[in-house]
Amino acid sequence: MNPTINRMTLVFLGVFVVAVIGVGVWTVGWAIPAKRCESNHKWWDHAQRVCATPVLISDITGRTIQDKQAEAAARAAVGRPVSKQP
Template sequence: MSKLIRQVFRITAAVFVVVSLVMVVIQLVWIDPGRECEQAGKWWDWRQRTCAQPILISDITGRPITDRKSHDAAKADARTRESGTPEAAKPD
């Protein structure tokens, strides 16, 4: 019986070690970089592990924003991107 107990203990210990290592890898590879990226005001893609800078559609198309509310929101977003903090996005 003691041989069976030792074998079950070894299997349980091995499973514990593997699960612990997987959790550490997930934390270091996906969660921590994602948190840092989002704190910088960028977009985190967990599938490709990419930290991307959001850009305005008007920057891509070159068309001006004619709606005043949208224009103010875009200005606030641009201030946020430049400074990296949401506090800078408050209107003057």
């Protein structure tokens, strides 16, 4: 067979192997942790690969949400249970 064809076969095979390894690393390193993080109602940062817990503004400021429906919706959005206060 022509040596150029053999060389091109090896080049394409090498590129394919590198691409498959790259997709595997991306899946294990970014896609699976992102899916797990977002299923737990947290924020995933792709750049730093960090799973962060969302914080309500009322937790930072100490001010409470006066409307109970709005508070329940905000807590549900960040994945927290609604507190049952009398």
